[in-house]
Amino acid sequence: MKKTSVVQPYDLESINIKNWVTKSNILIESTYKLSLQEQRILLIMASKVQPNDETLKTYRFRAKDFIEIVGNKKGTGFYSYLKEIVNGLQTKILTIKEKGRQRNYNWVITSIYEENEGYITLQFHPSLKYLFLELKEKFTSYQLENVVRLNSVYSIRIYELLKQYERLRKRELTLEELRHFLAIEPTKYKQYGHFKSKVLAVAQKEINNKTDIHFEFVEIKTGRKVTSIEFIITSSPALNDASSTQEKKLELNQSLSKLEDNTNSLQDDLVGLGVKSEKIEWLLSEFTKEHLERNIRYTQDRLITGDVTHPHSYVVKAIQKDYAKLSHESKLLQSKKTTKKELVPDFMVTAREKQQTFNKSTLKEKQELFLKEIGTQIEFEERLLQFQELKRMLILSSDEPNHEEVKKAQEAGLQEVIRNMKEDLKKRQELDLEPRLVKDFKNIELKKIYKKVLQSKISNKN
Numbered sequence: 001m002k003k004t005s006v007v008q009p010y011d012l013e014s015i016n017i018k019n020w021v022t023k024s025n026i027l028i029e030s031t032y033k034l035s036l037q038e039q040r041i042l043l044i045m046a047s048k049v050q051p052n053d054e055t056l057k058t059y060r061f062r063a064k065d066f067i068e069i070v071g072n073k074k075g076t077g078f079y080s081y082l083k084e085i086v087n088g089l090q091t092k093i094l095t096i097k098e099k100g101r102q103r104n105y106n107w108v109i110t111s112i113y114e115e116n117e118g119y120i121t122l123q124f125h126p127s128l129k130y131l132f133l134e135l136k137e138k139f140t141s142y143q144l145e146n147v148v149r150l151n152s153v154y155s156i157r158i159y160e161l162l163k164q165y166e167r168l169r170k171r172e173l174t175l176e177e178l179r180h181f182l183a184i185e186p187t188k189y190k191q192y193g194h195f196k197s198k199v200l201a202v203a204q205k206e207i208n209n210k211t212d213i214h215f216e217f218v219e220i221k222t223g224r225k226v227t228s229i230e231f232i233i234t235s236s237p238a239l240n241d242a243s244s245t246q247e248k249k250l251e252l253n254q255s256l257s258k259l260e261d262n263t264n265s266l267q268d269d270l271v272g273l274g275v276k277s278e279k280i281e282w283l284l285s286e287f288t289k290e291h292l293e294r295n296i297r298y299t300q301d302r303l304i305t306g307d308v309t310h311p312h313s314y315v316v317k318a319i320q321k322d323y324a325k326l327s328h329e330s331k332l333l334q335s336k337k338t339t340k341k342e343l344v345p346d347f348m349v350t351a352r353e354k355q356q357t358f359n360k361s362t363l364k365e366k367q368e369l370f371l372k373e374i375g376t377q378i379e380f381e382e383r384l385l386q387f388q389e390l391k392r393m394l395i396l397s398s399d400e401p402n403h404e405e406v407k408k409a410q411e412a413g414l415q416e417v418i419r420n421m422k423e424d425l426k427k428r429q430e431l432d433l434e435p436r437l438v439k440d441f442k443n444i445e446l447k448k449i450y451k452k453v454l455q456s457k458i459s460n461k462n
Contacts, residue, residue: 012062015044015047015061015066016144017047017069017145017148018144019048019143019144021046021141021143021144021147022049022051022135022139022140022141023140024139025138026098027131028164029161029164030095030096031095032095032183033092033183034092034153035153036152036153036156037070037071037085038085038088038092039147039153039156040148041066041085041089041122042089042108043147043148044066044070045124047144051133055126055133056124056125056129056132056133057123058110058122060112060119060120060122061120061121063119067081067082069148079113082120083113086120089108090108091106092106094106094107094128096131106125107128109123109125109126111123137386142160146159146163146212147159147211149210150206150211151206153182154182155202155203155206155207158199158207159211161173161181165231165233165378165382166233166235167382167385167443168233168442169233171230171231171233172220172229173228174228175195175226175227175228175229182199192225200217200229204216204217212236214235214236215231215234216231216232217231218230218232266284266292266293266296267280269300270283270296270315273311273315274311274312275312276312279316283319287319291322295315295318295323297324298318298323298324298327299311299318302314363432366431367432367433370428371433374424377441377442378442380424381441381442381443381446383420384417384420384421385417385443385446387413387416387417387420388413388416388417389413390416391409391416392412392413418449418453421449421450421453422453424436425453436450438450438451438454
C-alpha cells in the first residue's frame with residue numbers, strides 16, 4: 001500500500017528560552033487563573049511573537065520539545081498530557097477591564113494534534129493582537145528563561161508585575177490589589193501569615209535565585225494590620241549584564257535568519273504539496289520568493305479548510321495566476337462596498353475620535369483629558385525610560401559596538417527623553433497647566449535631565 005505524504009501546513013518552531021516575551025502592561029495587570037503548565041504554554045507561544053509580525057501567527061512544535069519545558073505527569077504519556085493541558089487551556093477565559101468596558105477572550109483559538117507525527121499546532125486568539133503587537137508604549141519585555149524556570153504560578157505573575165517597574169526600582173501594591181492580580185480566591189490564604197509564607201516567600205526565593213531581578217519587600221501596616229507591600233526591585237548582575245543588549249540583537253538576527261530559512265523551505269513546502277521536482281525548479285526560477293510564499297500559504301490554508309482536493313496542481317495554478325493577491329484584492333473591494341470606515345485601522349479611528357472629542361471640549365475638560373491620557377507621574381517616567389531604551393537599541397547597529405557607537409546610542413536615547421519632556425511642557429502650557437516640578441521625578445537620572453530642560457527653557461526666554 002502506497003504511503004500518502006502528510007502536508008505540513010506550518011513551519012516547525014524550535015523552543016529557545018533566550019527568546020524575548022513582550023506583553024502590553026494591560027495584559028500583565030489583568031486577572032486570570034491558569035495552572036503552571038498552562039502559563040508555560042502561553043509563555044512559549046508569546047516568545048515566538050516577533051515585533052515585525054502583522055498578525056498572531058500559528059505555531060507548530062514538536063510535542064516532545066514542548067513537554068521538556070512544560071513538564072510531565074507521572075504515569076501519563078507526554079503527548080496525552082500535553083493534549084489534556086491544551087484542551088483545558090482552550091476553555092480558560094482572559095478578562096480585560098479597560099475604560100469601563102469588560103472584554104472576555106479565549107487564550108487559544110486553534111490547536112491541532114498530530115499524534116502519529118508527534119507535533120502540536122497552536123494559535124493565540126486573533127483578538128489578543130493588541131496585547132502582543134504594535135506596542136509603542138506601556139509594555140514590558142523579558143527573556144523566556146526567566147519565567148520557565150519558576151515553579152509557582154504566583155512567582156511568574158509577581159515577576160511580571162515587578163519587571164514592569166524594574167527601572168523605577170519600587171512598586172507598592174495593596175494586599176487587595178496583589179490578590180486580585182494573582183487571582184487568589186477570597187477564601188484562600190485569608191491570614192496574612194499564610195499569604196506571606198505560601199506566596200510572597202516562595203516567589204521571593206524563586207525570583208531572586210532564578211531570574212534577572214531581585215526583590216525585597218516591606219510590610220506597610222494600617223494599625224496592626226498589614227495592608228500593603230512595598231517591593232524594592234534591583235537588577236540581578238548574574239543574569240542582567242552587558243550581554244543583555246547583545247541578546248536582544250541576537251533575537252533580531254534570529255528573525256532575519258528565519259526569513260532566510262523560509263526561502264530555503266519553499267522547495268520543501270512544494271514537495272509536501274506533491275509538486276514534481278522539474279516543476280519546482282521552474283517555479284523557483286520564474287517567480288519571486290514573496291510571490292511563491294503567499295500562494296503556497298494560500299493553498300495550504302485552503303487545504304486545511306477542505307477547499308482543495310488536488311494540492312499539487314492547485315498550488316501551481318495559484319502561483320501562475322497569483323490567487324493569493326486576487327483573493328486579497330477581492331476582499332478589499334468587498335470591504336469598500338460595505339463601508340469605507342472598516343478599512344481604517346482601529347487605532348486610527350480611536351485617535352481621530354479622541355481628537356474630535358478633545359477639540360470640542362472646554363479648557364477644563366481638555367485639561368482632564370490630557371491628564372488622563374498622560375497617566376500618573378510614575379507611568380510618565382516609565383514611558384520615558386522605555387522610549388530611551390528603544391532609541392538606544394535602534395541606533396546600535398553592530399553586535400559588538402565600539403565606544404563611539406555606544407556613545408552615539410546613549411546620546412540618541414537622551415535626546416528622545418528630552419524631546420518627550422519638551423512636548424509635555426508645551427502641551428501643559430497650551431492647556432494652561434502648571435509644569436511638572438523637578439522634585440516630582442522619582443528617577444534620579446530623569447530628575448537631572450528635566451532640571452536641565454527647565455534651565456534651558458529659562459535661558460532661551462532671557
